[in-house]
Amino acid sequence: MRIAVDAMGGDSGPGAAVQGSAAAVLAWPDLSIDLFGPRTLLEAELESLPRHLAAAGSHLSVHHAPSAIRQDQRPSDVLRRGGDTSMAHMLGHLAAGRAVAGVSAGNTGALMALSRRELGMVGGIPRPAISTAIPTRGDGRCYLLDLGANVDVSADRLIDFARMGDVMARHVDGLVSPRVALLNVGSEGTKGSASVREADAWLAGTTSLNYCGFVEGNGIFAGMADVVVCDGFVGNAVLKASEGLTHMLIERVQATFDAHWGSRLVGLLARPALRRLKSELDPVRYNGASLLGLDGIVIKSHGGADATGFSYAVLRAANEVSRDLPSRLARELGSRHDRSQQEQR
Amino acid sequence: MRIAVDAMGGDSGPGAAVQGSAAAVLAWPDLSIDLFGPRTLLEAELESLPRHLAAAGSHLSVHHAPSAIRQDQRPSDVLRRGGDTSMAHMLGHLAAGRAVAGVSAGNTGALMALSRRELGMVGGIPRPAISTAIPTRGDGRCYLLDLGANVDVSADRLIDFARMGDVMARHVDGLVSPRVALLNVGSEGTKGSASVREADAWLAGTTSLNYCGFVEGNGIFAGMADVVVCDGFVGNAVLKASEGLTHMLIERVQATFDAHWGSRLVGLLARPALRRLKSELDPVRYNGASLLGLDGIVIKSHGGADATGFSYAVLRAANEVSRDLPSRLARELGSRHDRSQQEQR
Numbered sequence: 001m002r003i004a005v006d007a008m009g010g011d012s013g014p015g016a017a018v019q020g021s022a023a024a025v026l027a028w029p030d031l032s033i034d035l036f037g038p039r040t041l042l043e044a045e046l047e048s049l050p051r052h053l054a055a056a057g058s059h060l061s062v063h064h065a066p067s068a069i070r071q072d073q074r075p076s077d078v079l080r081r082g083g084d085t086s087m088a089h090m091l092g093h094l095a096a097g098r099a100v101a102g103v104s105a106g107n108t109g110a111l112m113a114l115s116r117r118e119l120g121m122v123g124g125i126p127r128p129a130i131s132t133a134i135p136t137r138g139d140g141r142c143y144l145l146d147l148g149a150n151v152d153v154s155a156d157r158l159i160d161f162a163r164m165g166d167v168m169a170r171h172v173d174g175l176v177s178p179r180v181a182l183l184n185v186g187s188e189g190t191k192g193s194a195s196v197r198e199a200d201a202w203l204a205g206t207t208s209l210n211y212c213g214f215v216e217g218n219g220i221f222a223g224m225a226d227v228v229v230c231d232g233f234v235g236n237a238v239l240k241a242s243e244g245l246t247h248m249l250i251e252r253v254q255a256t257f258d259a260h261w262g263s264r265l266v267g268l269l270a271r272p273a274l275r276r277l278k279s280e281l282d283p284v285r286y287n288g289a290s291l292l293g294l295d296g297i298v299i300k301s302h303g304g305a306d307a308t309g310f311s312y313a314v315l316r317a318a319n320e321v322s323r324d325l326p327s328r329l330a331r332e333l334g335s336r337h338d339r340s341q342q343e344q345r
Numbered sequence: 346m347r348i349a350v351d352a353m354g355g356d357s358g359p360g361a362a363v364q365g366s367a368a369a370v371l372a373w374p375d376l377s378i379d380l381f382g383p384r385t386l387l388e389a390e391l392e393s394l395p396r397h398l399a400a401a402g403s404h405l406s407v408h409h410a411p412s413a414i415r416q417d418q419r420p421s422d423v424l425r426r427g428g429d430t431s432m433a434h435m436l437g438h439l440a441a442g443r444a445v446a447g448v449s450a451g452n453t454g455a456l457m458a459l460s461r462r463e464l465g466m467v468g469g470i471p472r473p474a475i476s477t478a479i480p481t482r483g484d485g486r487c488y489l490l491d492l493g494a495n496v497d498v499s500a501d502r503l504i505d506f507a508r509m510g511d512v513m514a515r516h517v518d519g520l521v522s523p524r525v526a527l528l529n530v531g532s533e534g535t536k537g538s539a540s541v542r543e544a545d546a547w548l549a550g551t552t553s554l555n556y557c558g559f560v561e562g563n564g565i566f567a568g569m570a571d572v573v574v575c576d577g578f579v580g581n582a583v584l585k586a587s588e589g590l591t592h593m594l595i596e597r598v599q600a601t602f603d604a605h606w607g608s609r610l611v612g613l614l615a616r617p618a619l620r621r622l623k624s625e626l627d628p629v630r631y632n633g634a635s636l637l638g639l640d641g642i643v644i645k646s647h648g649g650a651d652a653t654g655f656s657y658a659v660l661r662a663a664n665e666v667s668r669d670l671p672s673r674l675a676r677e678l679g680s681r682h683d684r685s686q687q688e689q690r
Contacts, residue, residue: 109536137593148530151538185493185581191454193496193578217585221593233538234582236530237575240562241583242590248482248566249594 001030003317004099007037007045008068008086009106010310011303017105018045020301020310022056027311028318032059034099036086039064065089069106071303075113087111091118094296101297101317103288105310108300112149115291115298122326123333125293129161130232130300131168132289134242136223143169143227144220147289148236155198158182158229162199163333164292165227166209171328172320173226177210181225183234184214195231288316293333295326346375348662349444352382352390353413353431354451355655356648362450363390365646365655367401372656373663377404379444381431384409410434414451416648420458432456436463439641446642446662448633450655453645457494460636460643467671468678470638474506475577475645476513477634479587481568488514488572489565492634493581500543503527503574507544508678509637510572511554516673517665518571522555526570528579529559540576633661638678640671 007017014037021033035042042062049057065086069078082088087106094102095118104111112128121128131145143165150157162180169178182200184192192200192214203211215224217238230238287309291298297320301313352362359382366378380387387407394402410431414423427433432451439447440463449456457473466473476490488510495502507525514523527545529537537545537559548556560569562583575583632654636643642665646658 109531135593137596151530183582185496185578186454196578217582217587218589218592220586221589230582231578233530233541233576234579237528237562237579237583238586241565242562242586244563244566245587245590246594247563248480249591251482253598 001028001318001321002032002034002099003314003321004034004090004093004102005036005314006087006090006102006104006106007035007042008065009104009111009303010301010305011071011105014041014045016305016307016310017103017301018042018060019049019053019307020305021060021314022049022053023307023311024314024318025056025059026053028315031314031318032061033314034061034063034090034093036063036065036090036093037068038066038086063089063093069110071107073107073110075107075109078107078110079113079117082110082114088114088118091115091298094298095119100321101299103299103301103310103313103317105301105303105305105313108148111298111300112291115294115296119294119296119298121293122295122330123293125160125164125333126157128291128293128298129157129164130235130289131161131165131292132239132287134220134239136221138223140223141173142220142223142225144235144239145227145229145292146232146235147239148232149291150232152233153195153231155195155202158195158199158231159202160293160333161229162203162209162211162227164329165229167329167332168290168292168325169226171323171325175226178226179212179224180209180227180229181212181215181219183220183228183230183238184216186214186216193231199229288313290316290320290325293329295330297321297326346373346663346666347377347379347444348659348666349379349435349438349447350381350659351432351435351447351449351451352380352387353410354449354456354646354648355650356450359386359390361650361652361655362448362646363387363405364394364398364652365650366405366659367394367398368652368656369659369663370401370404371398373660376659376663377406378659379406379408379435379438381408381410381435381438382413383411383431408434408438414455416452418452418455420452420454423452423455424458424462427455427459433459433463436460436643439643440464445666446644448644448646448655448658448662450646450648450650450658453493456643456645457636460639460641464639464641464643466638467640467675468638470505470509470678471502473636473638473643474502474509475580475634476506476510476637477584477632479565479584481566483568485568486518487565487568487570489580489584490572490574490637491577491580492584493577494636495577497578498540498576500540500547503540503544503576504547505638505678506574507548507554507556507572509674510574512674512677513635513637513670514571516668516670520571523571524557524569525554525572525574526557526560526564528565528573528575528583529561531559531561538576544574633658635661635665635670638674640675642666642670 007014010016025031069085130147130149133141169175289300299313299317352359355361370376414430475492475494478486490506514520634645644658644662
């Protein structure tokens, strides 16, 4: 299984992408990785791989791309002038069938626009949606979508998100009948935005997925659904606020143990437990957001991800390849569109 | 200072409201509280006040209201038929000038609709916005608004929220020049919903407040602004998701200390530190959401608040009374509306 990696997207140079790719190969030995970026830079990274990753080196190959997309570059500009960038080369490689999935930690808007142009969409979906799995109580997880690709969405798009989340939870996670919910400001049907209420009315009438109505924000982490659907603006705000809150809480846990001499002593003893906790809560554990609806597999890694975080994104890609996600989406969304039209007639 | 309290709104009967009112009196000895609800129920609560709160009893008086508003009752129904409820009696009392602020833990939509009818609005604001202070890194705090009262809002409403948050942070918290930000899905002006981009353009051109541009969700808890403005759907989702995430993280901190015998021993020693931490993170500490834009002071307490949580809501009301918030809002929003029209000409 060959995966194409844009090595130039991360916030702190190609190190995390190269080492993360190596770590993914060690975890999934069938993988081969094509790394995209300036040749000399990537070759230097490969030569200085840490000893514990060196064994993966033979599975990594360098593909030269002279430039990189900036974080503040507009998608329209990237579409016109981004041809020589590591992201465009990586996606071209994928579109040409030379790899089965792509991973980038770069500019999200650019990745969406280029992926859409290079790979096309399935099942009548107009634009990709972004989704990631977030941790819930009792060691569960929940797909939240959209996470920022689509703002001011119509009810039709919310219904698309529900369908795509359902397909992903069934085929990638193996759930038989994932509980799908709409995020709302209250649990009664009279509340919420117009598009949410309209989507609710449609979803409540369909038998093709296990729709369980509205959840409020606290329901996401409470594990009340396997898929939670919302406008991209809302999902982005919730995801990023959760990231910020987690950082603040971890800081406060540490400050609590540093406050008094008695606590400092306990803090010293508690250090291993806290380290475990930190890794459990770490957002990179859940790193790797899927661009759903593309006729291909593209995973967006967090720009600030370290090598471990990046490796999760690569493994997420491998996982979606092994479950054949795009053709599942194409088949099931296509049939949904037909059925929905039948239902309406 | 006399505050009217709807004692029947909380999730678990009038106990939290009555005891919370008593606790607030002990913390702010000038307070007198008028409690609204079924007389026999409230008198029984007063007679069974815990010993440490008994001294406050003489500052609490019971005002009979036979019924209560249900959580699932629609605002339109409450406006027509809610006259005999504890909430309506409490607000009528406030509107008649017999108290200077009102507090309720009841149905938010009903509280908004009844407050608006009984008290009216100031400064051209069409509907109240809901705002609360949330904790940020480094022991700071940040007002987030709107929290669910207004969904699908226009740019004009976002500008109103910014102005009201600014007035509150200056006059209630004593900040000289509060940093006001708009919540968005990215920090560039090309991203976000149409209303957010339009509000940004207006705010960037005004000199009447310290507008510092966009923040993303993680910026809220990072303390990047003193006031963060967003659509009510977004604010509600962020606030409730944060509540759910905090509960999950506290559970995981405890589970970490319960997992192994070594950790269990440390957990025993760490218990006082964890108890402190829990109280620091507890959402009830920040309980008490302001209904901004009313010609009067109404505070919404969390439905699940205990006596301590409810006392914070009462003290929030007392604090806003002492800073004369509604007349500050009336004066400054009125002048903003004039100025904005001048700027546009």
